[in-house]
Amino acid sequence: MLTYTYYGHACFLLDDGASKILCDPFLTGNPLAAINERDVQADYILVTHAHGDHIGDAPNIAVRTDATVVGIPEIMDFGGQRVKTIGMNLGGTVKTEFGFIRMVPALHSAGIPGGVACGYVIGVGGKVVYFAGDTSLFGDMKLIGARDKIDYAILPIGGHYTMDPVDAAKAVELLGAANAIPVHYNTWDIIKQDPQNFVKLVTGATVHIVKPGQSIELA
Ligand code: NI
Ligand code: MN
Numbered sequence: 001m002l003t004y005t006y007y008g009h010a011c012f013l014l015d016d017g018a019s020k021i022l023c024d025p026f027l028t029g030n031p032l033a034a035i036n037e038r039d040v041q042a043d044y045i046l047v048t049h050a051h052g053d054h055i056g057d058a059p060n061i062a063v064r065t066d067a068t069v070v071g072i073p074e075i076m077d078f079g080g081q082r083v084k085t086i087g088m089n090l091g092g093t094v095k096t097e098f099g100f101i102r103m104v105p106a107l108h109s110a111g112i113p114g115g116v117a118c119g120y121v122i123g124v125g126g127k128v129v130y131f132a133g134d135t136s137l138f139g140d141m142k143l144i145g146a147r148d149k150i151d152y153a154i155l156p157i158g159g160h161y162t163m164d165p166v167d168a169a170k171a172v173e174l175l176g177a178a179n180a181i182p183v184h185y186n187t188w189d190i191i192k193q194d195p196q197n198f199v200k201l202v203t204g205a206t207v208h209i210v211k212p213g214q215s216i217e218l219a
Contacts, residue, residue: 001217002125007040008032008212009053009187010133010156016125019043019098022067023120023131023154026056032187034213042067046101046120048133050075050111053187059083070094070101074115090118099123104144106135108162119144127151127218130175134184137167137174145175152218153177153205156184157198158191165193169201179206179218 005013009030014021022042027033030053037057045058045067055075062069062083069076073087086101088094093102100123108117119133121144130144131154144150153175156162162184163171172180180202185193199207210216 002127003215004152004181004210004218005215006181006183006210006212007034010048010184011056012154012183013040013042014122014124014129014218016098019096019124020067021046021098021122021124022061024048024054024056024133025058025061026053028057030056030187032212037061038064041065044096044101045069046122046131047071047075048106048119048131049108049117050115051109051134052111054134055111070103070120072103072110072115072118074110074112090116098125102148104130105138105140106133107138108134108136121148121150123148125218129154129218130177132156132163132171134162137163137171139174141171141174142176145177150175150177152179152181154181154183157182157193157195158185158187159193160190162191165195165198165201168198169203172202172205177205179208181208181210 010024027037059078068084102121106117106119157168
């Protein structure tokens with residue numbers, strides 16, 4: 001059984017009952033945050049890029065929980081704090097006790113000089129979950145879906161900084177994903193969206209709208 005818990009913005013937790021994989025833990029300063037950074041649990045923390053609304057509380061949570069932070073090497077500077085890290089890069093796969101983590105491209109700025117933004121394909125709990133991070137629509141999403149049958153695609157729909165519902169619906173189609181979960185919307189007015197518009201635009205996949213603080217089973 002694999003549980004998805006949404007903490008608001010682009011932050012969520014995947015839990016297969018043995019491993020907790022926390023993604024883009026922006027909680028402090030997040031108007032939608034459903035948990036305090038002091039209370040969240042993690043074994044792995046996946047960071048897509050160094051913008052504050054993604055790397056967020058990763059260093060503090062990693063120090064407190066002893067979780068391993070995963071990201072490109074360039075963002076792994078935590079000012080001398082003792083943090084376990086896995087530095088990897090686009091196209092790379094790391095095998096873990098729960099399955100695997102594959103780093104895939106995203107079309108977005110990195111939040112640091114000289115870096116890149118990324119997404120992740122995560123094999124966990126017998127499912128394949130794709131987290132796009134912040135990205136525009138790009139055609140190579142088709143290749144991500146060609147390598148792994150995507151059970152759940154977690155996609156930004158807020159627009160302005162990322163895909164909007166129209167492009168995110170096209171992303172679902174390119175990926176061939178069976179299910180989609182929208183994130184990265186309604187945190188602020190600038191990324192205000194009605195997720196029902198995304199539901200209406202997606203064909204051939206089931207959309208799950210998860211509210212901050214809510215958990216669903218990824219069946
Ligand atoms: Ni960003
Ligand atoms: Mn963002």
